[in-house]
Amino acid sequence: xxxxxxxIDDVRAAAERIKGIGHRTPILTSKTLDQMAGRKLFFxxxxxxxxxxxxxxxxxxxxxxxxxDEAEKGVCxxxxxxxxxxxxxxxxxxxxxxxxxxxNNSPNVKINAVKGYGANVTLCKPTLDAxxxxxxxxAERTDATVIHPFNNPNVIAGQGTAALEMIxxxxxLDAMIAPIGGGGLMSGTCITTRNLLPKARLFGAEPKGxxxxxxxxxxxxxxxxxxxxxxxxxxxxxxxxxxxNILRDHLETIYTVSDEEVVKAMxxxxxxxxxxxxxxxxxxxxVVMSPEFKKLEGIEKVGIILxxxxxxxxxxxx
Amino acid sequence: xxxxxxxIDDVRAAAERIKGIGHRTPILTSKTLDQMAGRKLFFxxxxxxxxxxxxxxxxxxxxxxxxxDEAEKGVCxxxxxxxxxxxxxxxxxxxxxxxxxxxNNSPNVKINAVKGYGANVTLCKPTLDAxxxxxxxxAERTDATVIHPFNNPNVIAGQGTAALEMIxxxxxLDAMIAPIGGGGLMSGTCITTRNLLPKARLFGAEPKGxxxxxxxxxxxxxxxxxxxxxxxxxxxxxxxxxxxNILRDHLETIYTVSDEEVVKAMxxxxxxxxxxxxxxxxxxxxVVMSPEFKKLEGIEKVGIILxxxxxxxxxxxx
Numbered sequence: 001x002x003x004x005x006x007x008i009d010d011v012r013a014a015a016e017r018i019k020g021i022g023h024r025t026p027i028l029t030s031k032t033l034d035q036m037a038g039r040k041l042f043f044x045x046x047x048x049x050x051x052x053x054x055x056x057x058x059x060x061x062x063x064x065x066x067x068x069d070e071a072e073k074g075v076c077x078x079x080x081x082x083x084x085x086x087x088x089x090x091x092x093x094x095x096x097x098x099x100x101x102x103x104n105n106s107p108n109v110k111i112n113a114v115k116g117y118g119a120n121v122t123l124c125k126p127t128l129d130a131x132x133x134x135x136x137x138x139a140e141r142t143d144a145t146v147i148h149p150f151n152n153p154n155v156i157a158g159q160g161t162a163a164l165e166m167i168x169x170x171x172x173l174d175a176m177i178a179p180i181g182g183g184g185l186m187s188g189t190c191i192t193t194r195n196l197l198p199k200a201r202l203f204g205a206e207p208k209g210x211x212x213x214x215x216x217x218x219x220x221x222x223x224x225x226x227x228x229x230x231x232x233x234x235x236x237x238x239x240x241x242x243x244x245n246i247l248r249d250h251l252e253t254i255y256t257v258s259d260e261e262v263v264k265a266m267x268x269x270x271x272x273x274x275x276x277x278x279x280x281x282x283x284x285x286x287v288v289m290s291p292e293f294k295k296l297e298g299i300e301k302v303g304i305i306l307x308x309x310x311x312x313x314x315x316x317x318x
Numbered sequence: 319x320x321x322x323x324x325x326i327d328d329v330r331a332a333a334e335r336i337k338g339i340g341h342r343t344p345i346l347t348s349k350t351l352d353q354m355a356g357r358k359l360f361f362x363x364x365x366x367x368x369x370x371x372x373x374x375x376x377x378x379x380x381x382x383x384x385x386x387d388e389a390e391k392g393v394c395x396x397x398x399x400x401x402x403x404x405x406x407x408x409x410x411x412x413x414x415x416x417x418x419x420x421x422n423n424s425p426n427v428k429i430n431a432v433k434g435y436g437a438n439v440t441l442c443k444p445t446l447d448a449x450x451x452x453x454x455x456x457a458e459r460t461d462a463t464v465i466h467p468f469n470n471p472n473v474i475a476g477q478g479t480a481a482l483e484m485i486x487x488x489x490x491l492d493a494m495i496a497p498i499g500g501g502g503l504m505s506g507t508c509i510t511t512r513n514l515l516p517k518a519r520l521f522g523a524e525p526k527g528x529x530x531x532x533x534x535x536x537x538x539x540x541x542x543x544x545x546x547x548x549x550x551x552x553x554x555x556x557x558x559x560x561x562x563n564i565l566r567d568h569l570e571t572i573y574t575v576s577d578e579e580v581v582k583a584m585x586x587x588x589x590x591x592x593x594x595x596x597x598x599x600x601x602x603x604x605v606v607m608s609p610e611f612k613k614l615e616g617i618e619k620v621g622i623i624l625x626x627x628x629x630x631x632x633x634x635x636x
Contacts, residue, residue: 274627309592
């Protein structure tokens with residue numbers, strides 16, 4: 001048995017499935033932001049990905065791997081937003097039903113987008129218990145395959161393709177950093193980067209108001225996130241067993257940032273790069289701009305995964 | 319003597335000067351927006367250009383063409399924003415002084431950006447008379463070369479390089495559309511497009527609250543813009559003699575759109591394309607989304623120049 005839920009071969013296979021269906025997103029740079037950070041930054045723009053977020057990668061990889069018999073019954077999941085869109089879009093692409101459980105406090109732009117992809121949306125109370133029990137009921141009733149947002153090995157492998165494309169395009173990087181919610185993206189990024197760039201340093205970014213991965217890494221055991229309180233609506237969940245196993249063994253450290261730092265970083269990217277990113281997406285750049293990160297030595301080129309751009313424009317934090 | 323202030327050879331020469339200094343900006347597409355418009359749309363993203371707008375092209379072309387004796391005394395101009403940044407940035411790049419007259423109601427983000435490029439900024443009343451007289455006084459005092467925002471032939475040639483890159487990258491297009499303020503971009507776009515794609519149809523876009531070019535084309539004579547009233551702060555000025563001569567002979571027609579249509583178009587591009595554009599920049603897409611434009615026949619591929627992304631994020635119209 002493999003030590004981790006996904007291997008570099010799984011990531012490469014996912015990349016083949018995604019090719020021609022998803023976008024090979026651009027990697028942008030900004031001299032101004034480089035000067036401010038004191039390093040060369042490479043931004044992988046998953047806000048330009050299908051459905052406006054990296055989650056498409058894991059969603060499509062999972063949906064496309066289903067057998068025809070499984071696919072026919074459809075897929076289901078619970079998600080606060082982008083994973084919901086990813087599964088809905090992927091199901092529509094394959095022509096199968098999608099049943100999506102969403103917390104009733106999800107941004108409207110996200111709920112509408114999921115419905116726009118033809119999915120059946122069930123709103124529930126914004127608690128993990130409500131999400132799980134609602135999903136269980138739906139899965140039992142429909143026999144649809146549950147696509148877990150981050151703990152599913154096929155999702156982890158799919159998310160790892162963003163880092164794969166970065167390394168293919170850029171070659172050497174001294175460090176890679178991504179946000180951590182449930183840890184799917186960060187896990188895939190760890191597997192890919194450690195295999196292709198053994199010396200690259202791996203960092204996670206979390207909001208202080210949902211710092212379960214930071215606390216877990218510090219204590220050496222998986223701690224759940226209780227009562228998260230942050231503007232980063234995509235990073236509220238706890239880690240899973242599969243993602244924790246990978247993060248524990250690969251991450252050098254996790255940095256946490258305040259919502260204030262996140263909003264400042266988000267605004268800076270909007271103003272200077274002229275691209276739209278959501279708050280969760282700004283956490284790694286907020287880390288890179290922090291005094292703590294700036295004083296790290298021996299890091300010249302940093303890969304930053306910009307995770308998504310699905311913002312409710314009527315509720316901006318500035 | 320040439321019939322027009324700039325020729326295709328002037329545009330090609332400008333492109334050589336700009337190469338390696340400015341960005342060859344990406345051309346983005348969106349299947350969703352194509353479906354909504356009923357056509358294939360190609361967006362030339364000048365919001366990703368140096369200083370966040372196409373104005374860099376004309377500014378740098380003009381500044382780089384100065385003799386060393388001229389350059390030493392510096393350059394000056396009046397501008398409500400992006401041209402000011404373009405001249406300031408270009409002067410800094412060449413290591414010469416820039417004197418910029420700006421109306422005192424310019425967005426803060428634009429005034430600060432100009433100062434950030436090391437220019438001397440003089441604020442004046444927001445009238446054309448005040449701008450002209452202040453500039454005249456500065457030019458006489460410093461002997462700096464005046465770089466007119468749109469009537470200067472070298473500016474027109476520089477702006478024409480955006481369309482040149484589009485046609486080089488895309489080949490055939492059935493139509494090209496750009497916004498009209500003073501008409502520099504549209505003039506350059508006309509010269510380039512008519513020479514390289516003789517059959518392509520040329521359209522201008524204006525806000526209803528600053529429709530001087532629309533009225534001029536309708537009456538067949540250059541009419542000034544008095545008391546403009548629109549959210550499109552980059553499109554307030556009247557045409558010049560040089561730009562009017564070109565627009566009069568090249569444009570099939572000019573379409574006007576309300577501020578409401580502009581804001582709707584702007585928001586749609588933010589949401590769907592995840593890029594930041596300013597209101598002025600949204601006018602051609604607002605036109606393309608109008609029932610009047612949609613009913614035009616024989617137009618499949620449309621080139622749209624997205625002019626800039628310098629928005630004051632603290633004053634968004636939604």
